[in-house]
Amino acid sequence: MFYRRKIILALMQAFAGNLPKISLQKLLFLFTKRQLKPDYDFVPYKYGCYSFSANADLKAMVKHDQLSEDKSSFTKIGSVDYIKVLDEKDKKILIDIKNTYGKLSTTSLMKLTYLNYHYYAINSIMAKEILNDEQYDKVLNSKPINNNTILYTIGYEGISLEVYLNRLIKNDVKVLVDVRNNALSMKFGFSKNQLKTFCASLNIEYLHIPEVGIQSKQRKELKTQKDYDNLFDIYKKQNLKKTASQQEQILNLLINRKRIALTCFEANICQCHRKHLAEAIIALPKWNYELKHI
Numbered sequence: 001m002f003y004r005r006k007i008i009l010a011l012m013q014a015f016a017g018n019l020p021k022i023s024l025q026k027l028l029f030l031f032t033k034r035q036l037k038p039d040y041d042f043v044p045y046k047y048g049c050y051s052f053s054a055n056a057d058l059k060a061m062v063k064h065d066q067l068s069e070d071k072s073s074f075t076k077i078g079s080v081d082y083i084k085v086l087d088e089k090d091k092k093i094l095i096d097i098k099n100t101y102g103k104l105s106t107t108s109l110m111k112l113t114y115l116n117y118h119y120y121a122i123n124s125i126m127a128k129e130i131l132n133d134e135q136y137d138k139v140l141n142s143k144p145i146n147n148n149t150i151l152y153t154i155g156y157e158g159i160s161l162e163v164y165l166n167r168l169i170k171n172d173v174k175v176l177v178d179v180r181n182n183a184l185s186m187k188f189g190f191s192k193n194q195l196k197t198f199c200a201s202l203n204i205e206y207l208h209i210p211e212v213g214i215q216s217k218q219r220k221e222l223k224t225q226k227d228y229d230n231l232f233d234i235y236k237k238q239n240l241k242k243t244a245s246q247q248e249q250i251l252n253l254l255i256n257r258k259r260i261a262l263t264c265f266e267a268n269i270c271q272c273h274r275k276h277l278a279e280a281i282i283a284l285p286k287w288n289y290e291l292k293h294i
Contacts, residue, residue: 004039005057007031007090009066010082014098017076022047024074026109027097028054029120034093041162042120043202044169048113048127049120052161052198056188118142123202146172149289151254151281152261153274159267161189161198167294168204168261175205175260177250179274181213185265205257209250212243213264214273228271235273240280247281254281254289261294269293 011027012019019027025042029049032038042049058074061067068075083091101109111130114121121127122143128136152171156164168176176199183192196206214235222228240247254260266272278291 002057004054005061005066006082006085007039008054008057008061009076009080010086010090010094011097012067012074012076013082014094015102018073020073020106023106023109024058025050025054026106026113027101029113029117030101031093031097033117034096035090041160041166043162043165044120044123045201046123046125048110048124049117053188114139144170144172146259149254149258151250151278151289151291152259153269153272153278153291153293154261154263155265155267155269155272155274156185156187156190156263157265157267161187164189165198165202165204168199169202171259171261171292171294173204173259173261174257175207175253177253177260177262178206178208178264179212179262179277180208180264181210181215183208183210207253209246211246212239212250212273212277214239222271225270232273232276236276236280240276247277247284250277251281251284251286255286 008024008028011024011031015027025047026049028040028051029042032040032042040051040054042051044050058067058069062069062074065077068077083094086094101112104112107130110124110126114124114127114131115135118139119142121131121139124139127139131139150171152173154164154167176195178192178195183195185191189195189198192208196208199206214231222231250260250262262274262278264272264274269275275293281287282291
């Protein structure tokens, strides 16, 4: 079992084996904020801080009969002591979480996280209801707003779904343009339908333009930067010359929506075709904007 799932089960155990779903997300968030290297990352969602990855793990543990689920809560199944398998630092964090927040209601936990982590409340449907005007203004002022027209590029290699989505949110990206030829991934959250769903839940539009991607068979045996450079020479001479209409489509989308992001896998922009696609768009006659790699 993944260690991160043991943390969830240990947290459930510390709270008598049952937690409301919203409270569990808030407690797990507060737990990870005390970790040097968090086991889960979070995004600002409709009830505040939320981890899609943790929710996926919770669903998996229900499937494996480690948890049961009803409409509003999760319950730990079995008598396995997961607290004892945590490392000492995480045990201390768990004790502190239990002692500090053990008696708080779901609403109190929401309010506490909203007051201390304003950014994570920016999409909350409850913030205005449970905060006073001054407190709510601080949340509103934490919402990233950018009025410039910017073409971003972003890769998801080496980062969690939540870190990736936060980069989009913090740069006020309106449309995510997936430029992979085949929008499938073994990594949670990054296959087409998943990514489209997660983006939509955060008010980010998703668009897949496979024509500007590179076919998987062309991407084999890429070991050195020279291998990548040779591939991109072919991409520029062949693919980019055939996809002028798609490049124009992306530029028009940028003009209309102001901040869009081209996305693919690689973290290193020099090893991803999105760099060369972006440079081709920059060369179009109507270009008069800004390019940023995030």
